[in-house]
Structure formats: structure tokens, C-alpha cells
Amino acid sequence: MDISKPVWRDEKAAKLLGALLSGTVVELKPQIDPDREMGYYYPEAAKVVSISDKELLALLESLAKAGILERVFSEKYIYCPQCKSLNLTPGYYCVKCGSGRIVRGRVLVHTVCQYAGVEEEFSRSGKMVCPKCYQELRSTxxxxxxxxxxxxxxxCGEVFGHPAIKWRCLKCGAVVPEEKAMEVDAYTYALTKKEDMRLTLTFEMNHKPRLVKFLQERGFEVHENAKAKGRSGAEHMFDMLAVRDDGVVQHRIAVGIENSAQELGIDRVFSFDDKAYDCGIHDKIMVVVPTMKKEAEALADQQKIKVIQSWDLDSVLGLSLPQVESPGVAESFRFTSKSALAEYLKKRGYEAEQYAVMRGKSGADHTFDMLATRDDGLTVHRIAIGIEVSDTAVKLDRVFEFDDKAYDCSIQDKVLIVVPVLGPEGKRFADRQKIRVFEAKAIEP
Ligand SMILES: [Zn+2]
Ligand SMILES: [Zn+2]
Ligand SMILES: [Zn+2]
Structure with a gap:
């Protein structure tokens, strides 16, 4: 299946599949109707989508080809080769001259003149008379x-046992010999019984749009089937990539979607985590429908992948929105003072704490000039902010120490504000460690 433009993304297909998934329509059966363009149509489907019968049939066929619908043979219809009408009636015709004027009855042959005719031809006012030689027949x-x-x-007078069968078109009047009549197989369509496909459909049509909306409401731009280049040089594909520009940092979330009737194994978690790591994306969400294996869950937990399984999908997507004044982009960031920075972050939904103390993996307590935290309901996004003021250029050791603290506290997004400038060594190091550096001429009180 072409995942870049799945069939169900078509608005009409979505409507139809929605009706089938919800069970309001169970199956789509063909029904004859001489007044319609093909002579038959799918009344249940026609009630749901308003397109021509031919387009509808093409849609059903494409859904069947994609494995979303299953089709079973329903009926063979015969149609007129001239006008395509299904409104044909069979008729009996003479095998010799093709005339439709044929009669059926007991055929008698007059012994004397060899005239052959049906019984009623011989009958004349109660007597039996040969219509050819006019001799009266004594008794049969x-x-x-x-x-x-x-x-x-x-x-033509031909006598025969089996007549020729021809179809007469009630629409255009054409008389069509049996072998020339066109045939069409009509099918009954129903949703596939394959569990994987049903899960995928339910997710794609119901949960995915809600997940996209959920992220959009939180200021993210959502890219589906997004490609991202990794540090290894490889290009990776993510089911979803949510990007939000918070001015000081760009916040990216990789979303992996797994729909399978089988429990998700460790390998899928591993490969998703690997891709995200290669792309330097720290916020990772896996949506797993319906469930995953215990060890896969453990790996996800260890790798800080937020997992949403089917049972908590609805509750997560139903979470109410945190208050964000200006979601996404807005004005570019320029540092003036700590309080202005705190205000800037607050507008973007962050809680900014000055001189925040956090315990690292090593057990040591670290103090950050500012720690910005934003809870989306899905991910908790943290930014470590360091402010370094110096008379001359800020030196490497300051950057190094800041990076070390953030690393110990597992904080990936790092912002360093330097007054007035950062030395070249520090710049190189910051660049390599993905620390965003902002230089300010002075710090306002
Ligand atoms: Zn006769
Ligand atoms: Zn004839
Ligand atoms: Zn016709």
C-alpha cells in the first residue's frame, strides 16, 4: 500500500469506511436498478457518499485492492453491448431465420402431403383439417x-426443438444473440476481517487526526511521514514529527506509530529509538495499538520513550490544554534580562524557575541559572539555561561546566546566554554539544 497517500485519506473513502467501522453499514450489496447509469448500484454506499455509481464502484474496487475491503461474488449481470443497459429480457427465436414469431406446441406431420405444423393449425371448427392440402384428417x-x-x-416454417435464445434490450431495442451479450460480475463488499488492517484503519481514521490536533493545539507543527537526516548521514522516516520553535530552542518530538494484532516486540522499540537518537531527537512518543510485550515496555521506559497504548490513548488525547499565550514561533528571541527571559518562556507555556536545584544521576545537586519546564501532557520538556557574565570573552571552562551539569541531569536542550561574547574555543565546544548560545551586550537589572 502506498503509505504516502493512503486510500482512506480520500474524503469519500473515509466517509464510507467510517460507516463500515462503526457498524452502521455492515456490507455493500449490489442491487439492480434499470434507471441508473450502470443498471445496478450499491444503495447502502450511495446513501453515505454522493458520487456517481461508476466512481463509487471504482472506489470500492480500489479499497478492495488495498486490502481494506473484502469482496465476494454476488451476481452475474448481462448487459446490452450497444447501450450498456442491464434491462434485457430473454426471448426465443427461430434457429433458421432468426425470427421471433415462433410458436410452441405438439407438432403434427400430415402423412399425405408431409406438411408439418402445430396441432392448432389443423384445428378448424371442431374438425382436423390440413392447412396445406385441405384434406380432413380422420383421427390423429x-x-x-x-x-x-x-x-x-x-x-420460415422451420420446426425445431430448442430455440435460439437472444436478449432484447428494453432500452434501445437491440436484439443480441446469447454469445454477444456482455457480462459483468458484481460483488458484495465488506470490511476486511484482518485484525491488523482494522486496527490501522481505526487508528488512522479516529486516533491519528486527534493526535495531530492534540499536538497542534500545543503549538506544534505536525509533519506526517517525515524524513529527517541523522548524524550518521542516513535519512530516517518518522510516522510523525512534531516541531515547535520556542525561540530559544526548537522542540522536536518523534512519534512512532505501531498498529499490529501481535504484541509489539523489542526490535521495533529499538529501531525507533535508534532513529531518534541518530537525528538528535530526545522527545520520543510511541503509540502502540493495541499492546506491547513487557520487555519492549521496559526498553521504552529505559530509553525515555513515552508509550501510549490503546487503553490510555483516549485519556491522553482527551487531556485539557495547558494555557499557552502564543504557541509556536512568534517573535524571535533577544536576551535583555532574566525577568524578560522568564516572561518570554512563560508565554510559551513554560514554567521558568531561577536558581533551580536539580539532582543529577551522579547524586550531586546542581544549580541552574534558570530551568524552564513545559508539560504538554505527553512529554515534559526541559531547558537548562545558563547565564555567564564576564568582563572579556566567556571561556571554555564555563561552557564545559554548564554542559556537564545538564548532562548529569539528563537535560538535552541547553541554552547559554553569554555577556558579552563567547570565546572561539567555547563556541566550538557549544556547537558540538548542541548548546544554543545567545550573546548579549549587557544584562539589564
Ligand atoms: Zn396435407
Ligand atoms: Zn424462421
Ligand atoms: Zn440496449
Whole structure:
């Protein structure tokens, strides 16, 4: 299946699948209707989407091809090769001259003149008279032989047992020999019974749009099937990449989506984590429907991947919005004072704490000039902010010490404000350690 533009993304397909998934429509059966363009149509589907019968059939076929719908043979319809109408009636015709004027009855052959005709031809005012030689027949069996029940052509006189069958089109009047009539197989369509596909569909059509909205409401730009280049040089594909520019840092969340009837294994978690790591993305969410194995869960936990499984999907997506005054981009950041920085972050939904103390993995307590925390309900985003003021250029050791603290506290997003400038060695180090550096001429009180 082409994942870049799945069939269910089509608005009409989505409507139809929505009805099938919810169970309001169970199956789509063809029904004959001579007044419609194809002569038959799908009434249940036509109630849900308003497109032409032909487009609807094409849609059903494409959904069947994608494995979303299952089709079973329903009926063979015969249609007119001239006008495509299904409104045909079968008729019997003469095998010799093709005339439709044929009669059925017991056929008698007059022994004397060899005239062959149906019984009623011989009947004349209560007597039996040969219509050819006008001799009266004494009694059946003596003057005439019965050939049994047969058909006779009134036009050419041919007597035959099996007539030719032809279809007469009630729309255009064409008479079509049996072998020339067109046939079409009509199918009944229903949602696939394959669990994986049903899960994918339910997620894609119900939860995914809500997840996208959830992230958008929190100021993220959401890119689906997004490519990102890793430090290794490899290009990785993420089911979703949520990006928000917070001015001081760019906050990215990688989202992996796993729908499978089988419990998710450790390998999928590993490869997702690997991709995110290569791309330098620290905030990771895995949406797993329906469930994952215990060891996979443990790995996700260890790698700080936020996992949402089917049972908490609804409660997570239903979380109310934290108050954000200006979500996303807005004005670019310029440092003036600590209080202005705190205000700037607050507007973006962060809680900014000055001289925040945090215990690192080593057990040591570290003090940050400022610690900004934002809880999205899905991820907790933290920014360590250091402010270094010097008479001359700020030296490498200051940057090094700041980076060390942040590392010990597992904080990935680092912002260093230097007054007035950062020395070249410090700049190189900051660059390598992905520390965002802002230089300010002075710090306001
Ligand atoms: Zn006769
Ligand atoms: Zn004939
Ligand atoms: Zn016709």
C-alpha cells in the first residue's frame, strides 16, 4: 500500500469506511436498478457518499485492492453491448431465420402431403383439417404423425426443438444473440476481517487526526511521514514529527506509530529509538495499538520513550490544554534580562524557575541559572539555561561546566546566554554539544 497517500485519506473513502467501522453499514450489496447509469448500484454506499455509481464502484474496487475491503461474488449481470443497459429480457427465436414469431406446441406431420405444423393449425371448427392440402384428417395417429412438443417458426416454417435464445434490450431495442451479450460480475463488499488492517484503519481514521490536533493545539507543527537526516548521514522516516520553535530552542518530538494484532516486540522499540537518537531527537512518543510485550515496555521506559497504548490513548488525547499565550514561533528571541527571559518562556507555556536545584544521576545537586519546564501532557520538556557574565570573552571552562551539569541531569536542550561574547574555543565546544548560545551586550537589572 502506498503509505504516502493512503486510500482512506480520500474524503469519500473515509466517509464510507467510517460507516463500515462503526457498524452502521455492515456490507455493500449490489442491487439492480434499470434507471441508473450502470443498471445496478450499491444503495447502502450511495446513501453515505454522493458520487456517481461508476466512481463509487471504482472506489470500492480500489479499497478492495488495498486490502481494506473484502469482496465476494454476488451476481452475474448481462448487459446490452450497444447501450450498456442491464434491462434485457430473454426471448426465443427461430434457429433458421432468426425470427421471433415462433410458436410452441405438439407438432403434427400430415402423412399425405408431409406438411408439418402445430396441432392448432389443423384445428378448424371442431374438425382436423390440413392447412396445406385441405384434406380432413380422420383421427390423429392415422393420417398424421406426432413429433411431440416442438417449436415452429411462423415466418420460415422451420420446426425445431430448442430455440435460439437472444436478449432484447428494453432500452434501445437491440436484439443480441446469447454469445454477444456482455457480462459483468458484481460483488458484495465488506470490511476486511484482518485484525491488523482494522486496527490501522481505526487508528488512522479516529486516533491519528486527534493526535495531530492534540499536538497542534500545543503549538506544534505536525509533519506526517517525515524524513529527517541523522548524524550518521542516513535519512530516517518518522510516522510523525512534531516541531515547535520556542525561540530559544526548537522542540522536536518523534512519534512512532505501531498498529499490529501481535504484541509489539523489542526490535521495533529499538529501531525507533535508534532513529531518534541518530537525528538528535530526545522527545520520543510511541503509540502502540493495541499492546506491547513487557520487555519492549521496559526498553521504552529505559530509553525515555513515552508509550501510549490503546487503553490510555483516549485519556491522553482527551487531556485539557495547558494555557499557552502564543504557541509556536512568534517573535524571535533577544536576551535583555532574566525577568524578560522568564516572561518570554512563560508565554510559551513554560514554567521558568531561577536558581533551580536539580539532582543529577551522579547524586550531586546542581544549580541552574534558570530551568524552564513545559508539560504538554505527553512529554515534559526541559531547558537548562545558563547565564555567564564576564568582563572579556566567556571561556571554555564555563561552557564545559554548564554542559556537564545538564548532562548529569539528563537535560538535552541547553541554552547559554553569554555577556558579552563567547570565546572561539567555547563556541566550538557549544556547537558540538548542541548548546544554543545567545550573546548579549549587557544584562539589564
Ligand atoms: Zn396435407
Ligand atoms: Zn424462421
Ligand atoms: Zn440496449
Amino acid at each position: 395417429g392415422q393420417d398424421a404423425t406426432s413429433l411431440g412438443v416442438l417449436r415452429k417458426c411462423r415466418d
